[in-house]
Amino acid sequence: MAMSTVQLLELFGGFAGACFALWLATQSLPSPGGALRAGLAPLQPALLAYLQRPGLLGSAGLLLLRLSIGVMMIHHGQEKLADPQQFANTYVASLHLPFPLFFAYVAGFSELIGSWLVILGLLTPLGALALTGTMATAAYQHILTAGLNIYVLELVVLYLGGSLALLLNGPGRFSFDAGMAPELIASLNPNSSASEAEQPGRFGPLTPAPIPFP
Helix, strand or coil, X not given: CCCCHHHHHHHHHHHHHHHHXXXXXXXXXXXXXXXXXXXXXXXXXXXXXXXXXXXXXXXXXXXXXXXXHHHHHHHHHHHHHHCHHHHHHHHHHHHCCCCHHHHHHHHHHHHHHHHHHHHHCCCHHHHHHHHHHHHHHXXXXXXXXXXXXXXXXXXXXXHHHHHHHHHHHCCCCCCHHHHHHHHHHHHHCCCHHHHHHCCCCCCCCCCCCCCCCC
C-alpha cells in the first residue's frame, strides 16, 4: 500500500520540526573560534559565488530543474518507504550489500528528504548529493542486472544528470540558501567584529573637540 499524502506531510513536518529543534540547540553553542574562522575565510567568496552565481534567467532555470527533479523524486522515495522489504529483496539484494533492509531505508529517506531540500533550495548541496548517490547506485544496479539497456537506464540517467547539475551549479538565487548565504558568511568573517569596531559612532556620538591656537 502506498504512503498517503497525509503521512507524507506528517513525515516532512517531523523532519522540519527536527531541523528547527536542532537549530535552537545550536544557538546555545559557542561561536566558532578564531582559528576556524580564519581557515574558512578563503572559502567565503567561492561559497557565495556558488550559491548566487547565475543571473536571473539562469536561476529561473535552476528553479525549474529543482522543482522538476524534486517533485518527481518524492514519488520514488515514497514507494520505497511504503514497502522497504520488497525494495530490499528486489534491488538492494542484487548489489550484494550487507543489511539490505537498512540500505533500502537509506535510499528511501535520501530520496524523500533530499527531494524536499532540493525543492526548497535549503541545504541544496546535501539534497542534491543524496539524490545523486541514490541515482548513481540505481544506474549501477541496472547495468549490473540488465546491461546497457537504454530503455531501463534512460530515466535513471536523466535524474542522475539533473541532480549532478544541481550539485555542481548550486541552487540559484531563488532559494533559501542564496537568501541566507550573505548573513551566514558575514557571521563567519573573522574581520567582521574588527571592522564594526572601527566604524564611527560605534561607541557613542561624535563630538567636536576644540583645537587650541597659539
